[in-house]
Amino acid sequence: MIFRYDGSYAGLLTVLQRLFARRETPDDIVRHESEQADLFAEVFPSNTEPELAARLNATIREHLGTETAANLRDAFLSDQPGIEMALYRYLRLGWRVRRELDRHLTDPEVATVHRAAQRTRHEAHRFKGLLRFRETDDGLLYAPFRPAADILAHLAAHFAIRLGDRRWLIHDVRRDLGALYDGRHWAIGALRLETAPTFSAEEDEWQELWRTFFHHIAIPERANPRLQKRFMPMKYWEFLVEKN
Structure with a gap:
């Protein structure tokens, strides 16, 4: 049966x-x-x-x-x-x-x-450090990601504590699911965006500052792309600000 x-x-x-x-x-x-x-x-x-x-x-x-x-x-x-x-x-x-x-x-x-x-x-542990939030024009923090496992609840519980009372939306684009936090409670539901989010005027500046910081702390003489890909596989790079 x-x-x-x-x-x-x-x-x-x-x-x-x-x-x-x-x-x-x-x-x-x-x-x-x-x-x-x-x-x-x-x-x-x-x-x-x-x-x-x-x-x-x-x-x-x-x-x-x-x-x-x-x-x-x-x-x-x-x-x-x-x-x-x-x-x-x-x-x-x-x-x-x-x-x-x-x-x-x-x-x-x-x-x-x-x-x-x-x-x-x-x-889940990896994405607690690799998830990248971006501020939309209405003040919502939006973070898309594409995990192999269904870890949305793990991350929602973590960031509800980590980000305090900030409103955020974590979007699992593989499964069309989203975890929305209103500052007090979070809930998971189906999510399929018809249009791409519109980000705040300051968001591009923050992203550029992060890329600049990322590249300045790197030591060119110690660059080891093979080792980097071993500890942070390319499948996680899609939504990383510093890699785009």
């Missing part, structure tokens, strides 16, 4: 809760837009139920621990192909070994989930 869900974390938790409650074993778990499902396979759509998702999350925290709950969430956010079945097998082992789950480092499913979760956290 193949189970199809809406692509959200709550949707996946709903599927997992139903599977474990009914003691069913899926052949696959796919997102609604996925083309993975076999044309002749029996596909069961699963409606998202926040109550079921919350119940499973609470059970995981109580019986497996907060570390397991965090690994499950961050591995899901990695957007790695096939991560849903890896998470199913990870939890299936968890119900057997309980709080020992994340100590089974040699188990292939545990290792897969840990790698995916670490990938998400590593990228």
Whole structure:
């Protein structure tokens, strides 16, 4: 049996809760837009139920621990192909070994989930330093980026503290999602801009000052482009002011 869900974390938790409650074993778990499902396979759509998702999350925290709950969430956010079945097998082992789950480092499913979760956290950590905000003409700070993992919530929680009461919008252009902060609260929703943002009169001056500073602190004799690309891959350069 193949189970199809809406692509959200709550949707996946709903599927997992139903599977474990009914003691069913899926052949696959796919997102609604996925083309993975076999044309002749029996596909069961699963409606998202926040109550079921919350119940499973609470059970995981109580019986497996907060570390397991965090690994499950961050591995899901990695957007790695096939991560849903890896998470199913990870939890299936968890119900057997309980709080020992994340100590089974040699188990292939545990290792897969840990790698995916670490990938998400590593990228979130990188973008906390690489995200570039630009002031629009109405005073909003706008920061577009194109992450591999779905790290918008990680960054929103960080910058809500980091930037105080400034209003900002972080735009995940890969997924057409945005995190908007009004100075007190932030929320995530679909975002597709019809026109490019208009920036304030001072923004170009600040960008030029930043480029000048960046180039002046560089030591030409110690330039090592290969090493630079190793620590800051070119895929992150698209929205860097100093690289444009």
